[in-house]
Amino acid sequence: MRNWTRWLVPIAGLLCFALAAPSTARAGTDVDDVVSALGLTAEPADYVVLVDTSGSMQADGRYASVRRELATLVKGLSAQDRVSLLTFDTSVSPRFRGVVGKNAAAVLADLPARAAGEHTDIGAAISAGLTELERADTRRLAALILITDGKLDAPGSKYARATSSAWKELKSRAAALGAGHQVAAYAVSLMASTDAGLLKKVLPQATEVSAAEVGDRFAEVGSDLVRLQAAQALKSELSQPIMVNWQGDLGAALADGSPTGITLEFVSPYPHVPVELSHLAVQAPPGLQVALAGLPEKVRLDPNGHATVPATATVTGSAGPAATVGLTATVTSTWAEVLTGDLGLEFAPSLQGTAAVAAAPITLPPALLPAVAVVAAGLAAAVVLFLLVRVLVTPSLSGLLTIRRQGRHLADIVLDGRRMRLAAPDAVADLAGLGGSVAGSRRGGKGQRAVRVNLRFGATSARGVLRDGSSISLGELDVEYTSGRRRILDKIGLPRPDAAGPVGPLANSPDAASLSPVSP
Structure with missing residues (x-):
C-alpha cells in the first residue's frame, strides 16, 4: 500500500472510511501527527471487493459507474496490496485474486461486461468474502467492501432469511477474524433502500455508505487501515492508570x-x-x-x-x-x-x-491530668482490694484427693495453696486425660473442711463441693476428699463420722445436686 497520506486528496471514490468522518482542519494535533508520533508506516493490505451483478445493476448506468470507480480504487493501491474481486447474484463467482503489481488493469479484466444475474444472495457473498480473509496468508490489515443496489433475494439459499442460523455463523466467523486481523468493512448502497446494511450483522464496525457519499470518500480506505493500526497500538496503552x-x-x-x-x-x-x-x-x-x-x-x-x-x-x-x-x-x-x-x-x-x-493518639488537656490520675489510682486500689478479699474468702487447701476405679486405688493428689489446677500424675497412665481445678470452700459447715472441684476425665465432667470424707463420681472414677485433720485422726485410730455424702446444710443446697457427673 502506498503512503496513505497521498490518499487524502479529493478524488472520485466509491467508499467511506470505517472509523470516523474525514479529519477537518483544526488547530493542535491531527491524525497525521498521531500516526507520525506512533512511528507507523504503511504496510501491504488485503482488499476483498464484493460486486452485485444482478440485472438491476444495469439500470441508470449503475454497473458501468461501479466499474469506473473500481478502476480508480485499484489505481490508488500499492503494488504490494492484494485484491480479491468477487461478483455475486444467484451465486458467487471469483474474478481475481492477487497483488496489484504493475498492471492494475488486470485486476478488473475478468469483470463481466454486463450485469445480468437473476437474484441477489448477499449472505453467500459475505461468506465468500470471509473465506478470502480466512486464508493463512491474509495480511494483518484488510478491507471488506460490499456493493449492491438491491434487497436480499436468494430463494433456496441458506442465507435467504437474515434471521437464520447461517447468518449467526457468519457473525461468529467474522469475530474470530478479529483475533489476528484489523478489518475495515464498508456496506455501499447504490440505491436509497438496499440490504447492504446486512453487512453490519456480521461485522458491526462496518460503515454504511450511501450513493450520495460515494464520490467524496473514495480515498479514505487506505487511511482507515492506518487508523486501525493506530487504534490498536493505543488501545492497551490508554487502559493504564x-x-x-x-x-x-x-x-x-x-x-x-x-x-x-x-x-x-x-x-x-x-x-x-x-x-x-x-x-x-x-x-x-x-x-x-x-x-x-x-x-x-x-x-x-x-x-x-x-x-x-x-x-x-x-x-x-x-x-x-x-x-x-x-x-x-x-x-x-x-x-x-x-x-x-x-x-x-x-x-x-x-x-x-x-x-x-495513621490514627492520631489520644491526648488529654493538662487540666484533666490530675483527675485522670485520681481515677487510675482508685481503679488500682479497687483491683488490689478485690484480690485481697478473694484471697481471704478462699480458705487454704489441705489434705488429699484420692482417686479410685471400681474400688482400686489409683492415685493421691496432695492439695496445697488456695487454688490448684489438677492434672494426672505422670506415673499413672490410667488417669491420662484427667484435668480441672480445686479450691478451698467455706461450704463444709462449722468446723469442717470442704473443697470445690471442677473435674474432667475424657468425655465426662463433674463439679460440686466435697466435704471432708465425701466423694464424687467422674465416669468410672470415684474422687474422695480427705482433709489433713482427718488424716491425722485416721492415723491415731479415731472413728470417722458418716461421710458417704453431703450432710447437713449442704445436702439441701444447690451444690448437693451438682455432685452428680455432668455429661458434656
Whole structure:
C-alpha cells in the first residue's frame, strides 16, 4: 500500500472510511501527527471487493459507474496490496485474486461486461468474502467492501432469511477474524433502500455508505487501515492508570494538628500520549478532611514522563484503623479529539495511588491530668482490694484427693495453696486425660473442711463441693476428699463420722445436686 497520506486528496471514490468522518482542519494535533508520533508506516493490505451483478445493476448506468470507480480504487493501491474481486447474484463467482503489481488493469479484466444475474444472495457473498480473509496468508490489515443496489433475494439459499442460523455463523466467523486481523468493512448502497446494511450483522464496525457519499470518500480506505493500526497500538496503552506517589506523613499532620509538607509524584504510563491534569482534589473517607495547599492549576506529563509537585497538607477529623486518601483530577490531552473522534477510542484516564493516614493518639488537656490520675489510682486500689478479699474468702487447701476405679486405688493428689489446677500424675497412665481445678470452700459447715472441684476425665465432667470424707463420681472414677485433720485422726485410730455424702446444710443446697457427673 502506498503512503496513505497521498490518499487524502479529493478524488472520485466509491467508499467511506470505517472509523470516523474525514479529519477537518483544526488547530493542535491531527491524525497525521498521531500516526507520525506512533512511528507507523504503511504496510501491504488485503482488499476483498464484493460486486452485485444482478440485472438491476444495469439500470441508470449503475454497473458501468461501479466499474469506473473500481478502476480508480485499484489505481490508488500499492503494488504490494492484494485484491480479491468477487461478483455475486444467484451465486458467487471469483474474478481475481492477487497483488496489484504493475498492471492494475488486470485486476478488473475478468469483470463481466454486463450485469445480468437473476437474484441477489448477499449472505453467500459475505461468506465468500470471509473465506478470502480466512486464508493463512491474509495480511494483518484488510478491507471488506460490499456493493449492491438491491434487497436480499436468494430463494433456496441458506442465507435467504437474515434471521437464520447461517447468518449467526457468519457473525461468529467474522469475530474470530478479529483475533489476528484489523478489518475495515464498508456496506455501499447504490440505491436509497438496499440490504447492504446486512453487512453490519456480521461485522458491526462496518460503515454504511450511501450513493450520495460515494464520490467524496473514495480515498479514505487506505487511511482507515492506518487508523486501525493506530487504534490498536493505543488501545492497551490508554487502559493504564496514571500513578500518584505520596511522600510525607499525613498521620503526623493529623496527630500534630499543624500543616505538614508533602510531595506528590505523578508518573505517566503512556509511551506516546501527552496528558494534562487539572482540578486536583483529595478524596478522603468520611470523617477525615485533608486539604492540600500549593497545588498548581495544571500538571503536564509528557509521554513516559513524570512531575514532582510539593504541597502542604492539613489533616483534621478522625482516621480509622486503615484510612487512606487518594487524588482525583480532570485529565485532558492534545490528542483527545483524535483518540475519541478519529480513532474511536475511549479516553478516560484514572489516577491510582493512595497515602495511609495513621490514627492520631489520644491526648488529654493538662487540666484533666490530675483527675485522670485520681481515677487510675482508685481503679488500682479497687483491683488490689478485690484480690485481697478473694484471697481471704478462699480458705487454704489441705489434705488429699484420692482417686479410685471400681474400688482400686489409683492415685493421691496432695492439695496445697488456695487454688490448684489438677492434672494426672505422670506415673499413672490410667488417669491420662484427667484435668480441672480445686479450691478451698467455706461450704463444709462449722468446723469442717470442704473443697470445690471442677473435674474432667475424657468425655465426662463433674463439679460440686466435697466435704471432708465425701466423694464424687467422674465416669468410672470415684474422687474422695480427705482433709489433713482427718488424716491425722485416721492415723491415731479415731472413728470417722458418716461421710458417704453431703450432710447437713449442704445436702439441701444447690451444690448437693451438682455432685452428680455432668455429661458434656
